[in-house]
Amino acid sequence: MSEQSVMDEATYLQQYDPKQFDSPLVTVDAALFTYHDGVLKVLLVERASHPELGKWGLPGGFIDVHRVADLTQAINGVIEDKTGITAPYLEQLASYGNNQRDKRGWSVTVSYTALMAYQACEVRIATVADAQWVDVEQLPEMTLAFDHMTIIEAGRERLKQKALYSIVPAYALAEEFTFPELQHLHELLIGKPLQKRSFRRRIEQANLLEDTGKFRKDAGRPAILYRLAADAEQYRFVRNLED
Amino acid sequence: MSEQSVMDEATYLQQYDPKQFDSPLVTVDAALFTYHDGVLKVLLVERASHPELGKWGLPGGFIDVHRVADLTQAINGVIEDKTGITAPYLEQLASYGNNQRDKRGWSVTVSYTALMAYQACEVRIATVADAQWVDVEQLPEMTLAFDHMTIIEAGRERLKQKALYSIVPAYALAEEFTFPELQHLHELLIGKPLQKRSFRRRIEQANLLEDTGKFRKDAGRPAILYRLAADAEQYRFVRNLED
DNA sequence: AGAATAGTGTCTCTGAGACATTATGCC
DNA sequence: GGCATAATGTCTCAGAGACACTATTCT
Numbered sequence: 001m002s003e004q005s006v007m008d009e010a011t012y013l014q015q016y017d018p019k020q021f022d023s024p025l026v027t028v029d030a031a032l033f034t035y036h037d038g039v040l041k042v043l044l045v046e047r048a049s050h051p052e053l054g055k056w057g058l059p060g061g062f063i064d065v066h067r068v069a070d071l072t073q074a075i076n077g078v079i080e081d082k083t084g085i086t087a088p089y090l091e092q093l094a095s096y097g098n099n100q101r102d103k104r105g106w107s108v109t110v111s112y113t114a115l116m117a118y119q120a121c122e123v124r125i126a127t128v129a130d131a132q133w134v135d136v137e138q139l140p141e142m143t144l145a146f147d148h149m150t151i152i153e154a155g156r157e158r159l160k161q162k163a164l165y166s167i168v169p170a171y172a173l174a175e176e177f178t179f180p181e182l183q184h185l186h187e188l189l190i191g192k193p194l195q196k197r198s199f200r201r202r203i204e205q206a207n208l209l210e211d212t213g214k215f216r217k218d219a220g221r222p223a224i225l226y227r228l229a230a231d232a233e234q235y236r237f238v239r240n241l242e243d
Numbered sequence: 244m245s246e247q248s249v250m251d252e253a254t255y256l257q258q259y260d261p262k263q264f265d266s267p268l269v270t271v272d273a274a275l276f277t278y279h280d281g282v283l284k285v286l287l288v289e290r291a292s293h294p295e296l297g298k299w300g301l302p303g304g305f306i307d308v309h310r311v312a313d314l315t316q317a318i319n320g321v322i323e324d325k326t327g328i329t330a331p332y333l334e335q336l337a338s339y340g341n342n343q344r345d346k347r348g349w350s351v352t353v354s355y356t357a358l359m360a361y362q363a364c365e366v367r368i369a370t371v372a373d374a375q376w377v378d379v380e381q382l383p384e385m386t387l388a389f390d391h392m393t394i395i396e397a398g399r400e401r402l403k404q405k406a407l408y409s410i411v412p413a414y415a416l417a418e419e420f421t422f423p424e425l426q427h428l429h430e431l432l433i434g435k436p437l438q439k440r441s442f443r444r445r446i447e448q449a450n451l452l453e454d455t456g457k458f459r460k461d462a463g464r465p466a467i468l469y470r471l472a473a474d475a476e477q478y479r480f481v482r483n484l485e486d
Numbered sequence: 487a488g489a490a491t492a493g494t495g496t497c498t499c500t501g502a503g504a505c506a507t508t509a510t511g512c513c
Numbered sequence: 514g515g516c517a518t519a520a521t522g523t524c525t526c527a528g529a530g531a532c533a534c535t536a537t538t539c540t
Contacts, residue, residue, distance in 0.1 A: 009346075012293035016347050019262055022308045024269045026340075026351055050255035063340070065265045065349040070341035095338045095353045097269075097306070098313035103252075104259050106308040108269055110338045110351065180492070198529050200493080205528085220491025221537040238502095239482045239528065423519070440521080441502050448501085463518025464510040481529095482501065 024097060025107040028075045029060030029148065031155030032087065034133065035172040035185045036118035041133040042152055045082060047145055048130060051103045057145030058152070059131065060109065075112045082131045084124035087114035089171035089233065093155055101147045109146075113155040115171035156189070163189040164240040167208045167232050178216050178223035179203075186241075194241060202239075208232040267340060268350040271318045272303030272391065274398030275330065277376060278415040278428045279361035284376040285395055288325060290388055291373060294346045300388030301395070302374070303352065318355045325374045327367035330357035332414035332476065336398055344390045352389075356398040358414035399432070406432040407483040410451045410475050421459050421466035422446075429484075437484060445482075451475040 007015075032043040044056040059082045060075075068074045071092075079087050090112055097108030118133070125131055134142070139152065162168040163186040170182055183199050203209060210229050215222035250258075275286040287299040302325045303318075311317045314335075322330050333355055340351035361376070368374055377385070382395065405411040406429040413425055426442050446452060453472050458465035 007293070009293050009296065018265070018268060018348050021305065022261070023266050024306055024308055025261060026267045026269060050250070050252050053252065062264065063267055063349070063351075065267055065342065069343075071338065071351070074340075092337055094335055095314065097317075097353065099308065100312075105261055106306070108306075108314070108351070108353065110340065110353075178492085195530055195532085196492090197494080197496095197531080201528075215538095217538070218491075219539070220489080221493075221539095223492055236483075238485070240479075241529080242481070421519085438503055438505085439519085440504080440523095443520080444501075458511095460511070461518080462512070463516080464512095464520075466519055484502080 022106075025102060025104060026063050027060050027107065027109045028063060028071060028078060029058040029109050029111045029151060030075055030079050030087075030114050031058060031093065031111060031152050032079060032083070032114040032116065033136075033155070033159065033172055034116055034118045035169075035181075035188075036133070038184065039135045039137065040156075040172075040185070040188050041118070041135055042139070042155075043082065043125075044132055044134050044144070046130040046132075052145035055145040056132075056134075056142065057148045058111075060111075071110055075110075075114075079114055082125075082128060083116065083121035085116065085120050087116045089115040089168060091158075093151070093158060096147055096151065109151075111151045111155070113158055115159075115169070117172070117174045119174050160189045160191070164243065165237045166235060167203060167228070170228055170232070176212050176214065176225040176227050178225060180223055190241065190243070198241070202237055206235055206237070208235055265349075268345060268347060269306050270303050270350065270352045271306060271314060271321060272301040272352050272354045272394060273318055273322050273330075273357050274301060274336065274354060274395050275322060275326070275357040275359065276379075276398070276402065276415055277359055277361045278412075278424075278431075279376070281427065283379045283399075283415075283428070283431050284361070285379055285382070285398075286325065286368075287375055287377050287387070289373040289375075295388035298388040299375075299377075299385065300391045301354075303354075314353055318353075318357075322357060325368075325371060326359065326364035328359065328363050330359045330414075332358040332411060334401075336394070336401060339390055339394065352394075354394045354398070356401055358402075358412070360415070360417045362417050403432045403434070407486065408480045409478060410446060410471070413471055413475070419455055419457065419468040419470050421468060423466055433484065433486070435485075441484070445480055449478055449480070451478055 034041050043059060045059045047053050047055050047057055059078050061078055063074050068077060076086060093111045093113045095108055095110045099106040101107055125133065159169060169185050169189055172185060173181060179200055183194055183196060187194055208229050209226040212225045212227055214225040216225055277284050286302060288302045290296050290298050290300055302321050304321060306317050311320060319329060336354040336356045338351055338353045342349045344350055368376065402412060412428050412432055415428060416424060422443055426437055426439060430437055451472050452469035455468045455470055457468040459468055
């Protein structure tokens with residue numbers, strides 16, 4: 001004790017053995033959402049190894065301290081591995097840590113919420129046999145690995161809040177999208193219909209979208225195609241939509 | 244590989260050695276704020292051991308996997324150890340992890356923001372020689388351990404947002420407090436003066452405070468003492484105050 | 487023309503901002 | 514009374530909610 005207190009830092013670091021104390025396992029996990037065919041989907045992966053082998057869970061994994069320099073690299077690696085692209089929206093969600101969630105022992109996961117366009121990774125997902133988009137409405141019938149259901153719920157709750165005061169959900173759409181599409185996605189997240197007048201007004205006044213000059217034609221009047229303006233991700237409305 | 248794939252989970256868990264792979268170090272840290280004498284203060288602790296010995300930093304430490312069951316227990320233990328009480332407001336802030344922030348190697352810290360009344364822990368802090376409230380205005384002149392300055396800034400930014408749409412900052416006050424006190428704290432966090440009419444109106448309409456029937460007398464007209472209503476912590480205003 | 491969907495006009499109403507005015511204590 | 518601070522009265526104005534109305538495509 002008194003010997004340690006006179007030791008200089010260089011000596012201390014040289015003698016330091018990170019394995020002298022038991023340390024939690026550390027993973028990163030991504031709740032990656034997209035919007036397609038009118039429904040919100042989350043990417044799930046079938047576990048190929050113990051524990052919870054065969055169950056579906058979030059893309060994620062241990063931090064390989066020799067291959068990644070920080071948490072962001074770790075989570076981006078996981079997402080790119082499964083989808084082939086970097087998620088255009090990525091935000092740290094929360095960390096979950098206790099001695100129960102993983103049978104191997106005390107473990108901590110740093111979880112992230114991410115959004116990407118369905119089209120951007122459609123081909124890749126189709127070729128990766130163990131990864132699949134799942135309609136969030138089907139989740140209640142599933143048993144996911146670890147506490148991944150809790151993480152997905154937290155991610156959805158966070159996205160709901162974002163839908164109330166930002167345009168962040170737009171990152172789950174294709175690069176070019178229509179107002180009705182965006183509104184429907186927000187309605188899904190918030191869980192109730194929105195006034196289209198209010199929805200348009202606030203987004204237009206904040207200049208969050210650029211008109212592409214193109215239209216999407218379906219049944220009815222064609223809808224103007226927009227893309228996100230630069231810095232739209234940062235914008236926060238002063239007034240929230242009704243919850 | 245094929246041998247592992249036919250192994251059952253029990254066997255796998257029995258053979259599993261958590262130390263077979265290098266794992267990050269895991270700590271928890273608390274950015275604990277209070278309000279006293281008209282200034283916002285954060286609790287700092289002088290490091291008694293390497294690395295960064297002698298520097299001041301946030302209360303925190305390694306997760307002792309044999310003594311705590313989850314992250315919340317770990318952070319509460321740290322806070323109680325330094326202050327003698329449980330923080331009435333505690334919220335996970337963010338996790339920071341990379342191979343640079345701690346010289347001992349790849350490390351992750353799960354950080355929290357906490358609030359408590361100055362009076363509630365005044366005595367205890369006075370007896371703990373290595374812990375001290377520091378005016379946040381003095382921080383720019385200090386060099387803190389690890390990335391603790393970044394964590395404090397993130398905690399302050401979070402509190403600023405909370406001040407714009409909630410009454411959460413009130414947890415940094417004594418149990419009984421006045422409207423002008425609360426408003427001043429919000430003004431400190433937001434960084435600009437607020438309209439007292441607006442400030443009162445929204446809080447009164449949301450029924451977030453209970454009148455204690457008591458008054459605080461100083462110079463001028465005595466101010467009514469209030470306490471937080473139950474569930475006040477949960478409340479979010481639909482309209483934010485101006486930033 | 488009629489169906490379907492996109493987009494606009496416009497009124498109401500809540501609540502934040504601004505700031506003047508009144509209230510209540512102390513000396 | 515005069516000073517200091519707390520609390521209220523009241524006007525303006527931005528912007529969300531509601532909903533009727535118009536516009537554009539297709540069959």
